[in-house]
Every structure is written in C-alpha cells, then in structure tokens.
Amino acid sequence: MWKLFVLPVYGFLTAQAKQMPCYACLNSVCYSPYDRIFTDQKLSGQLAVDRNANIIYYHYKDNGKDFTKAFDLTKANSTFLPLNFTFAHAVDQTTRDLYLSGEKGIFKYNPKENTAELYAVKDKTIWHMHFEDSLYYTEFRHKGLFTINNKKPKEIPELNEYHIDDFIVDKYRDIYFMSDSALFVFRNGSKKPELFKDEIYFLTTDKNGEAYFVQPYTRGIYKIDYRNARMTEVGAFKRGLAFKVVFDGDNHIVFYESTKKILYYLSPVLSKCTVTTRGVGKNRRKVVVRKSNRDNPRIHRGRLEFKSSQIL
Structure with missing residues (x-):
C-alpha cells in the first residue's frame, strides 16, 4: 500500500515541477530565488x-x-x-x-x-x-x-x-x-x-560558524574542511558579482549582486548541479551546470513548496 502511494507522488513531483533558475550551486544542489528583497538600490x-x-x-x-x-x-x-x-x-x-x-x-x-x-x-x-x-x-x-x-x-x-x-x-x-x-x-x-x-575573497560564516569564501572573479564558493584545515571548493554563483553573502537560520543564502543592485534570497530546490571551470588566468570562471532540465519543488524552512501552477 505504501509503495502505491509513494510512486504516484514521485511522479507528480517530477512531472508537475516548473523550471526554476539555478542562481547558485552549493554542495551539488541548485539554489533559486525565493525572494528579491530589493532591486536597484545601492x-x-x-x-x-x-x-x-x-x-x-x-x-x-x-x-x-x-x-x-x-x-x-x-x-x-x-x-x-x-x-x-x-x-x-x-x-x-x-x-x-x-x-x-x-x-x-x-x-x-x-x-x-x-x-x-x-x-x-x-x-x-x-x-x-x-x-x-x-x-x-x-x-x-x-x-x-x-x-x-x-x-x-x-x-x-x-x-x-x-x-x-x-x-x-x-x-x-x-x-x-x-x-x-x-x-x-x-x-x-x-x-x-x-x-x-x-x-x-569575500568572507562569511554559516549558521554553524564554519568559514566560507567567495572568489569575486571566478564566482567560486569555498569553505574550510575542518578535517585538514584546508580550503575546499563547494560550489559557485552562476552570474554577476556576489559582493556580500550571508547564510540564514536554515543555511539558505542571502547575497547582494552588485552589478544589478539586487539583494537576493536563495533557497534550495530539488535539482542537482555541478560546477566546472572554464578559461585560464584572469579569464578563469566557474560555470554552473544543471544535471536535469527540470526542477522539483523547492525546500524552504524545512518544507516542500510548490508554485500555484504546480498544483493540480
């Protein structure tokens, strides 16, 4: 009986989900704008x-x-x-x-x-x-x-x-x-x-007090691996310049994109991503690549959330 319930729900999640932009990839998970706190303000x-x-x-x-x-x-x-x-x-x-x-x-x-x-x-x-x-x-x-x-x-x-x-x-x-x-x-x-x-680097800490670093030119996101005290790559921002970054109480991302003067609030969606590197020297950039062309609903405050167009 349980399997009969799970399979239709899984099919619903994958079939009904809308495409959501992947503004950042962190630990192989896409982060999409949950809100724009403000636009066009310095x-x-x-x-x-x-x-x-x-x-x-x-x-x-x-x-x-x-x-x-x-x-x-x-x-x-x-x-x-x-x-x-x-x-x-x-x-x-x-x-x-x-x-x-x-x-x-x-x-x-x-x-x-x-x-x-x-x-x-x-x-x-x-x-x-x-x-x-x-x-x-x-x-x-x-x-x-x-x-x-x-x-x-x-x-x-x-x-x-x-x-x-x-x-x-x-x-x-x-x-x-x-x-x-x-x-x-x-x-x-x-x-x-x-x-x-x-x-x-731009510097910040998450809700656990762990150190994170954002490389402004490549847009790469790094953190300290506390097992060996070394910096390790954990993701990247897709575009723009993430000039200021903080993590909220759920470790979701708030960042100021200085080129467009937008303060974003990003939360994870059930979609995987990878980060690759292109170019060399000053032209080196991190590129966010989605593993799928469709998203599942987002996770926000520990809950699955759907857009109205995603609900039958």
Whole structure:
C-alpha cells in the first residue's frame, strides 16, 4: 500500500515541477530565488542576519537619503531602524541584539523595542564587525583588530601591523582576514598569523560558524574542511558579482549582486548541479551546470513548496 502511494507522488513531483533558475550551486544542489528583497538600490556596509528570527539587516541609499532596515525573510516585511546611516553590522545570536556603527561609535539595537543606544567607542569610525562569543571590530583606515569586553576595547596585539579590509571569526575562534589583497588566518592559540591564500575573497560564516569564501572573479564558493584545515571548493554563483553573502537560520543564502543592485534570497530546490571551470588566468570562471532540465519543488524552512501552477 505504501509503495502505491509513494510512486504516484514521485511522479507528480517530477512531472508537475516548473523550471526554476539555478542562481547558485552549493554542495551539488541548485539554489533559486525565493525572494528579491530589493532591486536597484545601492547597498553599503555589511549584511547581518538574526538567525533565530531570520531577519536580515542592511543599509542603503535612496535619492541621497540613508536608511537602515530589518527585513523578515519569513514574513517578507521590513522595519526601519531608528538609526539612518549605519555601516558595520553584527548580531549576537544568543541575545538577538544587533551591533551597528554610525558615523562615530558602536550602537546596540534592541529588535523587540526597535530602539538603539550608544554602546562603545563613541569617538571611533568602525569599518567592520563580527560577533562570535564576543564583539570584534576594525576601525576605518586604521590597522589592527579589536574586541570589546565590558564595553571597553581591547586590541589583539598580534594583528596590530595589519590593515584589515574584511574578517570573520569561525566556530573555533580562528580569525580569517583580508589584508593587502591576500587572505590570512590567525589561529586560536597561535602566536602570529599566516598567509592562507594569495587571492582576494569575500568572507562569511554559516549558521554553524564554519568559514566560507567567495572568489569575486571566478564566482567560486569555498569553505574550510575542518578535517585538514584546508580550503575546499563547494560550489559557485552562476552570474554577476556576489559582493556580500550571508547564510540564514536554515543555511539558505542571502547575497547582494552588485552589478544589478539586487539583494537576493536563495533557497534550495530539488535539482542537482555541478560546477566546472572554464578559461585560464584572469579569464578563469566557474560555470554552473544543471544535471536535469527540470526542477522539483523547492525546500524552504524545512518544507516542500510548490508554485500555484504546480498544483493540480
């Protein structure tokens, strides 16, 4: 009886599914746009995500005015934050507090009350932030990396000679950072950083605190294989420039495609894909290839979802 039920359902899924674009291939699974959070707007600063509530935070300009928003990825609605101009953003996933920088200083935002207050380093311009058990930050046009303890800054002395453009802190508190167009790692407990890759990458972490890297020219997606501490290829974006990338509470992808000024929300569909490499040198590109010309329904928030045209 069970087999008689399963086979028709399987046939329904494959026969009724509509073609969905494969914007990214990650771990051999196609990711397709679930939503366009916004289009034709210039995003500046960091993306940050509250993975418990699945809310994305970002700053953008519209007609010369600054806005900072919280977008609910589940409900597809947004809220304006009381601070207009912000740049660096980081979320404490335990308390859900958002830390964000203004023209000067670090502010702390309470999402339940939609209020913000000055938190620390009121006389500094903050460039980048990351929260992993504690708050890490860099200062605009200054060398070094800092943490905050009891609202007071503390410099990491081993990094005070590095001008850090981008950084992440993974689940083991290893710090990966970009400096002078190269990727370095400062491992937890070590005495000095080491050159990891002599290439430019955009850096991010997933919901498990694992380190990911996006190569802007080839569009390749890489992550750390924690069995051997090496970088391994796990996918690619199909087109454009994925300038900013974060993973939500389901490890689905939010990314800003800077050439078209679109902020995408991608979720996996039941379709397989592979990544190949074409070209050499500066012309080297990752190419996403679908294994089938038909998709099954997407997986979103742990459920199968169908478009209305897919339902009999």
